[in-house]
Each structure stands twice: as C-alpha cells, then as structure tokens.
Amino acid sequence: MLSLLRTNSSHPDFLQLVQNLDQDLAIRNGEDNAFYAQFNKVDAIPCVVVAFLEGKPVGCGAMKSFSPGKMEIKRMFTLEACREKGVASAILKELEQWAKELGMQSCVLETGIQQPEAIGLYQKQQYQRIPNYGPYAMVEDSLCFEKQLAEI
Numbered sequence: 001m002l003s004l005l006r007t008n009s010s011h012p013d014f015l016q017l018v019q020n021l022d023q024d025l026a027i028r029n030g031e032d033n034a035f036y037a038q039f040n041k042v043d044a045i046p047c048v049v050v051a052f053l054e055g056k057p058v059g060c061g062a063m064k065s066f067s068p069g070k071m072e073i074k075r076m077f078t079l080e081a082c083r084e085k086g087v088a089s090a091i092l093k094e095l096e097q098w099a100k101e102l103g104m105q106s107c108v109l110e111t112g113i114q115q116p117e118a119i120g121l122y123q124k125q126q127y128q129r130i131p132n133y134g135p136y137a138m139v140e141d142s143l144c145f146e147k148q149l150a151e152i
Contacts, residue, residue, distance in 0.1 A: 013057035
C-alpha cells in the first residue's frame with residue numbers, strides 16, 4: 001500500500017532519495033550535471049512529500065516558492081524498481097493539493113530532455129510547456145512546464 005508523508009527537506013528518507021536522484025542525474029546529464037546541480041539544493045525546503053510502499057521510502061518530490069501565487073516543483077524521484085506503479089503521480093498530486101491549500105494558483109517546473117519518464121509524467125498530469133524561465137532561459141536541454149491549479 002502506498003502512503004504519503006508531508007514533511008520538509010531535513011527528513012532522512014528524503015535526503016537518501018535525493019542522493020539516489022543525484023546519482024541518476026549525474027549519469028543522465030553527464031558533463032552538464034554541475035550546471036543543473038547548482039539549482040537543486042535541498043536545504044530549507046519547507047514542502048516535501050515522501051512516498052512509502054509497504055513502509056519503505058520509494059519516492060519523493062518537493063516544492064518551493066517561485067513567485068507570488070506560484071510554487072516550483074523540485075526533486076521529483078522514484079526508485080527504478082517502483083516506477084510505473086503510480087508513485088510519481090501520487091507525489092505530484094499531493095504537492096499540487098498542498099500548493100492549492102497554500103493559496104497558490106499554479107505550479108511550474110523544469111526537467112531535462114534526458115528525462116523522458118519525467119516529461120511523460122508531466123504531460124500526463126496536464127502540465128503545459130512554457131518558455132524556459134530563470135536560469136534555464138537559454139538552456140536547450142531544459143524543458144519548462146506549468147499547470148494551473150484550478151484544473152485539479
């Protein structure tokens with residue numbers, strides 16, 4: 001059975017899952033990984049969701065304030081053995097619900113072209129491509145998305 005825990009970025013299971021995520025991204029991003037890593041610090045993120053399957057941590061996601069009315073989704077990850085079981089979708093929906101409870105109107109996120117699973121997840125969850133924002137504005141390998149929370 002899948003269970004979700006709302007916590008913050010100091011939770012030990014979140015920190016372990018982020019280590020796994022960073023290892024995966026280092027392989028996928030190759031020499032560009034240092035560029036992306038600078039935008040993925042996890043210190044002091046107040047909104048984190050950790051997913052547990054049969055009591056074991058299997059996935060995570062986080063969000064932080066982006067601009068008035070918007071949260072940015074960060075650090076989405078599911079252990080490879082637990083993918084295609086709805087874990088990432090459940091985490092994302094929980095983050096969106098939490099953002100809505102905080103009075104936010106939308107969520108934005110960035111992912112890379114080397115992450116086809118993530119791109120598929122966001123498209124399936126009705127995220128729409130938007131122009132690349134902030135530090136990703138001129139980065140060809142980045143894709144940015146947004147979802148209006150009124151849709152959920």
